[in-house]
Amino acid sequence: MYTEKVMDHFSNPRNVGEIENPDGVGEVGNASCGDIMKIFLTVEDNIIKDVKFKTFGCGAAIATSSMVTELAIGKTIDEALELTNSAVADALDGLPPAKLHCSNLAADALHEAIKNYKEKQV
């Protein structure tokens, strides 16, 4: 059902945890459909230096969370805002059709965290 890459990120998720005093935090999801994702950011000179995540959800939810952290680290804020949920799914060599809907919100969580960072800057 899941690709090898999904299972790799699911069984060895990258960047799990929280950042103390993060520059941005974003949370998306819905308990009733079974996925909640929370992303923490450290930003320096407009570049994402560190990302950590915590996720309640299925295999796809955990794998996409892990993947989005890898994709985001080192990117500028503008580059990170261009990351889409489907780009995250593609980086995992795809997700089963049923999972493209509610388990594929990791980029949204990242964008929420960036929004939170920008709000703090003003």
Place this chain on the structure above:
Amino acid sequence: MKRIYMDNNATTAVRPEVLEAMLPFFREQFGNPSSVHWAGRAVSGAVEKAREQVAKMINCSAAEVVFVSCGSEGDNLAILGTADALKDRGNHIITTAVEHPAVLNTCEYLEKRGYEVTYLPVDRDGMLDLADLEAAITEKTILISVMWANNETGNIFPMEEIGRIARKYKVRFHTDAVQSVGKIPVDVQAASVDLLVISGHKLGAPKGVGAIYIRRGTKLTQLLHGGHQERNRRAGTHNVAGIVGLGLACELAAAEMEEASGRIRKLRDRLEQGIVAAVPEIKLNGHPTQRLPNTLNVSFAYIEGESLLLNFDMKGIAASSGSACTSGSLEPSHVMGAMCVDVVLAHSSTRFSLGHDNTEADVDYVLEVLPPIVQRLREMSPLYNRKEPMTCEECQVIRKVSTVNEG
């Protein structure tokens, strides 16, 4: 890697002696039991023997047993067949909110065609209030359909009392007994059942065969039209090998029931007590005692069922979950919903259903690998050990965890 199968409510392995008994019917005994010649005669005896084996197990006469292809077909025949045969008498059916989809979706199909269906609620333990049942019966009620035991929780419903109510009001009584036949004693006379459905693959026979008990004199419109097989109750060439397998599986299960259910119950209880002792913040789902001896359903707060199952799978353990991700819909289990289990706990509801092949070593292995898996997923969950206040949706989790371990 160790392979531990604890999903016997989903399906069971075909028992070796059952497979052996079936094999000749793929080879030399290939005949069609409806044929008059030697090839057919040899086979029709085997079908009738299996019919007697099934009948003996549920305490009816062989003529009241009709072979079908699966449990779903049996439930469809019982419900649709009754709805059509009794349409001049009424259009009301009473069932429960926790039935298998084979019953629920069949009832919904009838609702779209002008029938009325009452779905009886269950309490937090998943049990019915029989006063609700009695109150729901009207002059238009043509069928009461209540499963003998629930597939997710293992809850056993009070069949004899429901049967008495059905008799009192002269309403036909159907039960989906797919999960109970082979696990606990099932007696159609004691329970005053009119229609009862059995599935082969739940008790060590292969997939693709089942049976329905139809009490003598029960008017039922057939689903499959065609030949005159099964006394015109069900057309279609017999699945001879499958039927032979079902017959033997029933005979074996009946002979071993007392010993097997005692042994499996002990293992299930060991697993349950082990999980309760090792993992905090869990909720046992279902009735504490009125339950199949092999079934344990437990929710682990803060984590989601599919990721739990995948982790179990990586350790060779096969179980199942009520999470939306494993049900193929966006909603978690309807059974957990009907029991008012909080939505987040419903997503983590995990069913272990033990079987003949499980050992104490299997249980101990599960108890060894489960707590660290749960802990690892909890550490990863934004709902676990939160410092800041919950959002509204997450409040549900907290509210529920305070009532954890009640059931």
